[in-house]
Amino acid sequence: MMIATTPKPPYYAVIFTSIKTEDDRGYNVMSTKMVELAQKQEGFLGMETARNELGITVSYWSSLNAIQHWKLNLEHTEARENGRSTWYKQFKVRISKVERDYGFESMNL
């Protein structure tokens, strides 16, 4: 997992924050599949993810339209339904427009 390489702003970020249940059945298979599927969507720019008690996944998109398309994807909709019934205690989705970004890379890499 790397820091996503994204174009010059503006672009969009979907911040998905979640707390899981104890029930992991099918979660990893679904999760891997959703990452692969997201990457194939038009307008997908990149994704970053980390999890401790709290999980944070940020996906980057070229437009609100691309995000809406991905939301309506059938397999994604099915995964979300299983998420609500099985895998997640709680989650929050925030759709945001990245207006500015900057980065740092150590010269000692």
Next chain:
Amino acid sequence: MMIATTPKPPYYAVIFTSIKTEDDRGYNVMSTKMVELAQKQEGFLGMETARNELGITVSYWSSLNAIQHWKLNLEHTEARENGRSTWYKQFKVRISKVERDYGFESMNL
């Protein structure tokens, strides 16, 4: 660590993604201090954080002005300088405007 309780959009999110070096000296002390300090800033709304190889911290703010103030805070500036010289191999900061959000909470909590 919980999912942040944020007001109705619009508000702002600072997405800080990082990869650490092996050098942890002073990191936890600084990290705890920065969270405490951020919480005291005017316009601070909440914060979420998770780390595996990749660390993601999202902080939420009422305005761009509040973010700018926090960026100029002296102790924060000092921490950032140590971050560049010691703790981080690479990081990226994305400043974004949250336009829409929705959530889910299981009834089986």
